[in-house]
Amino acid sequence: MLPYTRDVYFALFETYNAAIWPAQIAAIALAVLAVLLVLRTRPYGGRVAAAVIAAAWGWTGIAFHWLTFSTVNYLAPAFAVLFVVAALLFAWTGMIRGKLDLRFERSVRGWSGLGLVAAGLFGYVLFGWLAGSEWPQMAFFGVAPGPTVVFTLGILALAHPRVPWHLAVIPLVWALTGALIGWTLDILQDVVLLGGGVVLFVLALARRRN
Amino acid sequence: MKGSLKGLTRRRILVGGGVALAGVYARMLPAFAPAFAYDTPILTRTIPSTGEQVPAVGMGSWITFNVGANETLRAARAEVLRAFFEAGGALVDSSPMYGSSEEVIGWCLEHLGHPPRLFSATKVWTLTQFMGRRQMTASEEQWRSGGLDLIQIHNLVDWEAHLETLREWKGEGRIRYLGATTSHGRRHSEMIEVMRGNDLDTVQFTYNILDREAESRLLPLAADRGMAVIVNRPFRRGKLFEHVAGHPLPEWAYEIDCANWAQFFLKFILSHPTVTCAIPATSKVAHMRENMGAAYGRMPDRDLRARMVNCVEGL
Numbered sequence: 001m002l003p004y005t006r007d008v009y010f011a012l013f014e015t016y017n018a019a020i021w022p023a024q025i026a027a028i029a030l031a032v033l034a035v036l037l038v039l040r041t042r043p044y045g046g047r048v049a050a051a052v053i054a055a056a057w058g059w060t061g062i063a064f065h066w067l068t069f070s071t072v073n074y075l076a077p078a079f080a081v082l083f084v085v086a087a088l089l090f091a092w093t094g095m096i097r098g099k100l101d102l103r104f105e106r107s108v109r110g111w112s113g114l115g116l117v118a119a120g121l122f123g124y125v126l127f128g129w130l131a132g133s134e135w136p137q138m139a140f141f142g143v144a145p146g147p148t149v150v151f152t153l154g155i156l157a158l159a160h161p162r163v164p165w166h167l168a169v170i171p172l173v174w175a176l177t178g179a180l181i182g183w184t185l186d187i188l189q190d191v192v193l194l195g196g197g198v199v200l201f202v203l204a205l206a207r208r209r210n
Numbered sequence: 211m212k213g214s215l216k217g218l219t220r221r222r223i224l225v226g227g228g229v230a231l232a233g234v235y236a237r238m239l240p241a242f243a244p245a246f247a248y249d250t251p252i253l254t255r256t257i258p259s260t261g262e263q264v265p266a267v268g269m270g271s272w273i274t275f276n277v278g279a280n281e282t283l284r285a286a287r288a289e290v291l292r293a294f295f296e297a298g299g300a301l302v303d304s305s306p307m308y309g310s311s312e313e314v315i316g317w318c319l320e321h322l323g324h325p326p327r328l329f330s331a332t333k334v335w336t337l338t339q340f341m342g343r344r345q346m347t348a349s350e351e352q353w354r355s356g357g358l359d360l361i362q363i364h365n366l367v368d369w370e371a372h373l374e375t376l377r378e379w380k381g382e383g384r385i386r387y388l389g390a391t392t393s394h395g396r397r398h399s400e401m402i403e404v405m406r407g408n409d410l411d412t413v414q415f416t417y418n419i420l421d422r423e424a425e426s427r428l429l430p431l432a433a434d435r436g437m438a439v440i441v442n443r444p445f446r447r448g449k450l451f452e453h454v455a456g457h458p459l460p461e462w463a464y465e466i467d468c469a470n471w472a473q474f475f476l477k478f479i480l481s482h483p484t485v486t487c488a489i490p491a492t493s494k495v496a497h498m499r500e501n502m503g504a505a506y507g508r509m510p511d512r513d514l515r516a517r518m519v520n521c522v523e524g525l
């Protein structure tokens with residue numbers, strides 16, 4: 001059982017987004033840059049994408065979970081640790097060791113990956129806008145868990161020749177947790193984007209294996 | 211809790227903010243049924259270890275007061291707390307586990323000008339004595355009430371370590387009471403062991419019209435050991451309302467001055483002779499007024515209690 005309600009959750013986002021503005025724009029701009037590098041098959045595309053993802057998970061772990069969400073949820077410090085571990089894994093594997101080779105192919109997997117990337121970057125904003133929410137109540141890539149996770153799954157779907165599973169475990173676990181929380185609080189975008197994200201990610205990989 | 215309870219009557223509650231509500235009640239009730247037992251004082255119960263009287267309906271704060279820093283939500287909770295004090299309430303229960311609740315309560319208390327009747331009850335919920343001391347000191351600051359009345363060991367977490375601190379603090383006059391809590395079905399045996407071997411002023415556990423496990427061992431033991439009983443989850447976290455949804459209140463409920471299901475559920479609890487205080491949680495002023503109404507008027511006797519159980523179990 002969650003210790004807070006939907007109203008409180010959105011109010012929290014309002015305060016948080018106002019406090020960190022314009023970090024949201026910077027995060028999305030960096031992510032778009034990383035995606036363009038990957039699409040143009042630049043050799044350092046993987047390193048840049050890993051760096052952006054590491055920064056996004058690190059920021060979300062510390063600024064969102066540790067400093068903000070922990071005021072209403074006693075589990076948030078544990079979530080923060082999880083996010084920082086994910087950030088370190090991406091930094092080590094992708095950024096430092098350069099082991100994240102990302103390629104876009106015109107295949108089910110490629111398009112699924114790109115779809116998830118777009119959903120992570122713009123899906124939450126679109127959902128919020130359609131639902132008539134004010135911008136400060138929305139979740140943004142790089143600074144909030146939901147969109148950051150969906151974007152990460154999208155990038156991982158582009159990994160070549162196979163997905164480094166040690167990088168995928170935490171995003172998948174969080175996506176399922178987030179979808180469940182979304183279900184409990186009746187937050188449609190979390191259910192659709194996180195739940196759907198996991199399904200699309202797994203299906204895309206299964207298709208590739210076949 | 212420094213103020214007097216005198217002068218708090220049903221009429222004052224109605225006049226003090228429930229006039230509209232009274233109109234609604236009046237329309238809901240059959241013509242023969244009195245809406246309330248007018249001018250009766252609020253029901254109070256004695257804390258056995260000191261003889262101090264506390265109003266029999268307090269309030270909880272799990273989820274309901276965990277609203278973070280948002281000032282609009284905080285102001286709305288301040289109104290809930292205002293309705294609580296206007297209706298004669300005193301005991302406010304919280305815990306460091308409830309996110310921002312303690313801090314929000316502190317903010318609301320300040321906003322309301324520190325109602326003198328407050329009986330502050332919080333908990334310690336962490337491992338090790340060192341962390342417990344830090345947590346309790348933080349709670350003192352967050353409540354902004356110049357000291358806490360009662361600290362309870364939440365779910366018996368590291369209870370031996372914290373009990374030592376609580377005894378010390380009580381000895382120094384830093385708190386007035388110490389206690390321990392658990393909830394429904396969880397760790398009842400351990401709670402019994404703790405109650406048997408230790409000098410607790412209060413115990414807190416779950417008891418409601420459908421969860422009556424406490425009747426067999428915990429309540430009799432509390433009576434034997436002279437411990438005040440604070441009842442949590444009186445509405446089974448709100449699920450009792452879902453259970454009776456669509457069913458009208460039985461007409462005989464008006465014989466014990468119940469105007470709604472909330473009062474029906476609470477009066478069942480309060481009419482147990484060992485219960486000191488029930489602590490329903492709400493985020494709404496209207497619900498708070500309903501809940502506080504249970505501390506007024508007639509209470510069910512043994513036969514009626516059995517009938518109440520049959521009625522709810524039969525729905």
Ligand SMILES: NC(=O)c1ccc[n+]([C@@H]2O[C@H](COP(=O)([O-])OP(=O)(O)OC[C@H]3O[C@@H](n4cnc5c(N)ncnc54)[C@H](OP(=O)(O)O)[C@@H]3O)[C@@H](O)[C@H]2O)c1
Binds near residue numbers: 304365393489497500
């Ligand atoms: N181990 C422990 O120490 C422990 C464990 C459990 C609980 N507790 C304490 O006990 C308190 C009470 O338990 P609880 O909060 O779990 O559950 P509860 O009081 O049984 O139920 C709370 C729910 O009932 C609803 N409600 C309240 N008054 C109502 C009314 N008049 N009409 C309709 N709905 C009403 C509330 O919703 P609205 O906001 O919409 O009114 C809320 O959802 C807690 O807040 C906490 O302080 C302690």
